[in-house]
Amino acid sequence: MSALQTKRAPAEPGARRSAAPRSKSPADRRPRLVYVLLIALVVMFVLPLLWALSSSFKHRGDIFTYPPQPLPSPFTLENYTRLLETQPFWGWFATSTIVAVVSTAVSVFVCALAGFAFAKYRFRGKRLLFDVMFSSMAVPFAVIVVPLFVMLIKAGVTNVYFSLIVPWVAPAFGIFMMRQYAEQAVPDSVLEAARIDGASEFGLFTRVVLPLLRPALGALAVWSFLNSYNSFFWPLIVVSDPAQYTLPLGIQSLYAAEAHQVDLVLAGSVLAAIPSLIMFILLRKQLLDGLTAGAVKS
Numbered sequence: 001m002s003a004l005q006t007k008r009a010p011a012e013p014g015a016r017r018s019a020a021p022r023s024k025s026p027a028d029r030r031p032r033l034v035y036v037l038l039i040a041l042v043v044m045f046v047l048p049l050l051w052a053l054s055s056s057f058k059h060r061g062d063i064f065t066y067p068p069q070p071l072p073s074p075f076t077l078e079n080y081t082r083l084l085e086t087q088p089f090w091g092w093f094a095t096s097t098i099v100a101v102v103s104t105a106v107s108v109f110v111c112a113l114a115g116f117a118f119a120k121y122r123f124r125g126k127r128l129l130f131d132v133m134f135s136s137m138a139v140p141f142a143v144i145v146v147p148l149f150v151m152l153i154k155a156g157v158t159n160v161y162f163s164l165i166v167p168w169v170a171p172a173f174g175i176f177m178m179r180q181y182a183e184q185a186v187p188d189s190v191l192e193a194a195r196i197d198g199a200s201e202f203g204l205f206t207r208v209v210l211p212l213l214r215p216a217l218g219a220l221a222v223w224s225f226l227n228s229y230n231s232f233f234w235p236l237i238v239v240s241d242p243a244q245y246t247l248p249l250g251i252q253s254l255y256a257a258e259a260h261q262v263d264l265v266l267a268g269s270v271l272a273a274i275p276s277l278i279m280f281i282l283l284r285k286q287l288l289d290g291l292t293a294g295a296v297k298s
Helices: 026-055 078-086 089-120 126-138 141-154 160-168 172-185 188-196 201-212 214-229 233-238 247-256 262-282 284-292
Strands: none
Touching: 026 262, 078 089, 078 262, 089 160, 089 172, 089 201, 089 214, 089 247, 089 262, 126 172, 141 160, 141 233, 160 214, 160 233, 172 214, 188 201, 201 214, 214 262, 233 247, 247 262, 262 284
């Protein structure tokens, strides 16, 4: 048989052609780049915390050794014992915790109440009042420190706890956050049904609105607690007695001393981080739900 008469045999139906390897498009590489960036950010934030935790169990002379030692050798609890025995650490801890807890509870309730009023009530001057409140977010806190301090002095308020709580009672960001969330999460039909059932306005807020605002309340509670607990500038203005220092002031005083007690500063920082971690662990679900609210349309 000649070559001209030969015909190519038909390909079998089940046969598959080996496809050439397809080069990955930029869209395929994008998730990997995002993961690499996220891992780099996690390492960047976690490494200083791990270094502080490890160094808090080292002697002062071993903290800045080169090359650095990842693990304390030898392991010692002397920094913690010296801190608790020579400094009024528990007094600082109690002041910061009490102020943060009380200011958070008051702030969450006041912001929820004000945000609900701005979202669901109509009254004269509502737009102007909201604009003034919202514009106050653009004013740095350092600008109002002196007027606020003068107002407290003229009012005769000398209680340290009251003075520390005042700036965190009604933050503009919290009111704005609760107003935005209340507009989405609280249907008008639910409010009208509760009014028909005879609920008072305050009972409507406490029994119907607050449960619907739970995710936003958790997120606002974490934000308010961290702001109050980590505040340094305002306590520096109003607190003069070292026994009534908050944790940021007390830890700063350890480093401001002539000896620069870095070992005690690290031990105090580790202990001071515990309430923040507990607050985040307890309210992590509400925090994530509150931060992601409105990201997906219902």
